[in-house]
Amino acid sequence: MKKMMGKIRASISFYFTWHQLRHTFATELVRNNFDIFNISKILGHASTETTKIYLSVDIGKLKSQIDNIALFS
Numbered sequence: 533m534k535k536m537m538g539k540i541r542a543s544i545s546f547y548f549t550w551h552q553l554r555h556t557f558a559t560e561l562v563r564n565n566f567d568i569f570n571i572s573k574i575l576g577h578a579s580t581e582t583t584k585i586y587l588s589v590d591i592g593k594l595k596s597q598i599d600n601i602a603l604f605s
Contacts, residue, residue: 558586
């Protein structure tokens with residue numbers, strides 16, 4: 533895996549780590565409406581509390597969801 537990562541890093545113009553790749557993957561799962569329980573299982577976490585570390589808020593999606601609530605319209 534280290535060799536593969538080295539080859540990928542050499543062929544692109546920016547550096548990334550496994551942790552960044554894992555964080556990005558978890559964020560993409562959220563953006564594609566996976567729930568935190570399933571993301572936790574996919575990442576191999578025993579607790580969803582650990583999974584929360586990897587997730588970041590998509591402000592655009594959050595605003596869109598709030599805008600769809602009749603109470604806030």
